[in-house]
Amino acid sequence: SQQGEEDPQALSIQEGENATMNCSYKTSINNLQWYRQNSGRGLVHLILIRSNEREKHSGRLRVTLDTSKKSSSLLITASRAADTASYFCATAKGTGRRALTFGSGTRLQVQP
């Protein structure tokens, strides 16, 4: 079964609004990553936050991590129609060449 669960599963907002997506996981992690996927396409890496970090910014993206609650959030500010995509969190349990475990994803629709 999937380790990560994300909510909401689907989110529809207007251009210019902020979008917040949440991710929960079950086991201890080394880091958590967020990816974006346009329909039928590959994954694009957005941001990585290490387990000893609480918040990280990259452009219009803000990621938080709460290891005590085993949860993370991705905030996209001032959303654009081009942000329409599915967003996935992914966790890696440790160092080494380990596979990522993906959350169920949030489908974001930004209405122009």
Add this chain to the structure above:
Amino acid sequence: GAVVSQHPSRVICKSGTSVKIECRSLDFQATTMFWYRQFPKKSLMLMATSNEGSKATYEQGVEKDKFLINHASLTLSTLTVTSAHPEDSSFYICSASTIAGGIVEQFFGPGTRLTVL
């Protein structure tokens, strides 16, 4: 970032045929590659870990004789779907792994859309 390619990007085949999908790391060497499968509107599910020069490690429920993986070089892993059936229709994505600063970095290919008629 590093580039990973997949070929073909899209394939349609008849039931019972075998399909080979290639995953290449174009500008770095990857001793480990991963194969994922994604059904429509679902998340990525790890199928197997491909290790250069050794047998692949399959996830529970994934048939190794059905999904043959060969990692013959540090830049190429192949996934062969043998005797494909309509239920094998899916989006297959590979990733190649490196380590930088103790962090596992994975670079994903663009995916292969398999449709079995």
